[in-house]
Amino acid sequence: MRPMIKLRSLELAGFGIFKDPQIFTFSPFHIEMRANEEGKSTLISGLLATIFGLTKEEKRSWYNWEKPYHFYGVLIWEKDGETYYLKRDFENDQVELIKEGRDTKAILFQGTHKPSGRTPTRRHYERLMEEIMGVNTKEMAKTLFCATQEEITIDLTSRTLQTFVSGEGTRGYQDVLDAFAHELQTITKETKGIGTSSDKIKDRLLENLKKELDRMRLEWEGSNRLLPENHEKRRELQQVERDIAEIKRERERKEQFLKLWNDWERLRDEKVDAQEKQGTLERAIKSYQQIEQRYQDLRDAFLHTGLARFEGAPKDLRDRLEELKHLERQERRIQDIDNQIDEIKGSLEIECKDILHLPSDYISRLKDLKIMRHDKEQLEEKVEDRERRMYRQISVRRKRRSIFVGFITGVMVLALSLLFYPLLKSAGLGLIASVAIGLLAYKLLPLPSPDVSLSQELSSIKGELEDIEHKLRLAEMDLGKNAALEESKWADMEGRLKHRDGLISNLNQLIQMKEHQKEIMLKIMEGRRALSGYLSGENQSAEVTLKDLREYDERIKDLSSLSARMTGILQGQGAKSLEDLYQRQIDVQNKVLRLTKEIENLEVNYPALKDLSQREVSEQHQEFEAIKQRINYLKKQLEEKEIHKDRLRHDIAQLSGRGLVNIENKKEEIKELERRIEEVELERDALMLVYEVLREAITEYQATYKDRLAQRIGQYFKTFTLNRYGNISLDDTFGITIYHRDGYELTPDQLSQGARDQLYLACRLAVNEILTREGGPKLPLIFDDSFVHFDMERLKRVKEALDIISQQHQIILLSHDVLKFQHWGKM
Known part of the structure; x- marks a missing residue:
């Protein structure tokens, strides 16, 4: 007895109206009420898509219009005490099929499965589904266990359905006969009456073996020669x-x-x-x-000399010792500063007594005084020149004014004479009046003045002259009687002043050093205290210590040179140490x-x-x-x-090409080929016998299962129609004929819609029953609003039939009509 397949749950995400993941669970007799457009048909399509996949066009149709992130289906079912988990990613066709037993778990399939194409993975997956569920295509699944309002019909003339009903699995009886005929056609060309109406022209295995035997016999005879x-x-x-x-x-x-x-x-x-x-x-x-x-x-001598004290000395030790040495020299110089100061003062009293009060730039001032006097003389000459030029300009302009006044007077005399002649009575009065007017005009006209530029230039030169005279007076007051030194003595005086300034500078330096004597002594004490660990001799002299430091450097240089020579020896031999050497x-x-x-x-x-x-x-x-x-x-x-x-x-090789072979080996090959020909002939005869026997058996079996199928369809149809119709018959092409109880014959097209739906439901139930009895899988039966045209009495008969069938098949009923199915059970 074949096991029953029971669906446990189905999970859909991104499929149709199911945007978010939604899980459907199924009972053995499952009734689910959903309003129209709420996903009944989508649920069935999602179930079939999870098992068999989607084509590219179907993906575009079923992918949720909001394009969610997930687009997958998960189906769980039970069979023979084992649980199967099938997960399919609709987007990339990735499938995982897992079988889980009580103590075992196995991955049956993991990879890509596409419903289109001819790939090894597709064939492998479909073989697995055929072994597990009994079907391997979506069309056959819809035919066998999915019925909707629009698709309740079943095509009994389908070759695929006949294949299943005939009990031949995925191959029908004609496929088996064709397989035997094909096998015979590969063995021999003499196949008249076996799949063909005449023999084949091209040689097959048996004929080729006989020709090979003839050729080998010819080779054996030629080799003997x-x-x-x-x-x-x-x-x-x-x-x-x-x-x-x-x-x-x-x-x-x-x-x-x-x-x-x-x-x-x-x-x-x-x-x-x-x-x-x-x-x-x-x-x-x-x-x-x-x-x-x-x-x-x-190194030992170095340690005994005491020079090792310089190891680890600070980097600025030499600079600090040089500084201390300089301070020590200053200390020694300070000890005879007083005598030097007295000597310098004596020299100043003796050599520079007469010029002691003179400034250091005395000669420079004399030179400046000389230059200012010369500049004054030049400016005075310029003033005299500009004044002469102005006087000449004024004289010329006065002469011009006199001529102008005389002309004006003459003109006026003439005019007055002519104008006032009757009044004046004489020319003398006119002349007097004209002279008076001319004098008055002479007085009233302004005096001539020089050019403005010449006047401004004269004023500027007089200003410079006043500045020079002022500076000259200040310089003469500053130098006093020393301002009269002869120019011939300036060079000697300048040398004496430089000598005096040098003595004064040395004197000031000595006095300053004497003033800083205590500070120098303090620095010396601090320096010796800071360098006490490095100073040499009883007096801790920095100079002696510097000599020791130079000797230390020379010793260190010698040691470094020896160390470098030892390192060079090691490196020259590629060694790291004497032990390595x-x-x-x-x-x-x-x-x-x-x-x-x-x-x-x-x-x-x-x-x-x-x-x-x-x-x-x-x-x-x-x-x-x-x-x-x-x-x-x-x-x-x-x-x-x-x-x-x-x-x-x-x-x-040429002899071999001429037919020379190994005689004994060729004998054995000929015998082996003769045995092979006998086996092929025996196989040919056996296949011919099996073909004839199987063809007769299939003819007999076909008539038997058509009669059984027609009988079960008729029984179900009578039940659904309350015995209104009689028996059902199927012709050779599985065409249906219905016999009314009144005796006349009908075809499915002559029935009402409700009676036709009941007929096709009877066909589906009968096919499933035949498959179960003949070894087919006990598949679930899914109905989606398949009984909309049934009245209540016929629904009652359908319910009774489905109750019986549910003992061997899981029933899943989807509908929107609550009133029709409210008495069927839990919804």
């Missing part, structure tokens, strides 16, 4: 191969000897190099030890011993090497060249033999 010549060629080939092997052995011996000789020479050269390296290391170790001893002696010496000694041993072993194993080494170098080269020439000769001989061997093989 060519066998003696072939034997002669093969004997000659064997002799050539023996010659080639002997030549190769001799060449290998010669080449091995040359290789041994080269190895022996290489080992001797390496031994010489190793001995030279050993001597170099011994000299390096000896030099290193001598330098190290000298370094240690110099010793180890390298030991390694080289071991290498020399190893090479000596290897040379001795070669000479013991190959005495010819030792004998050859005892000869002169020229004889060694001659022997060496002779061996090389022999090797070259053997190579040429080997090439000639190889060419001869290839020619013999070519001749043998």
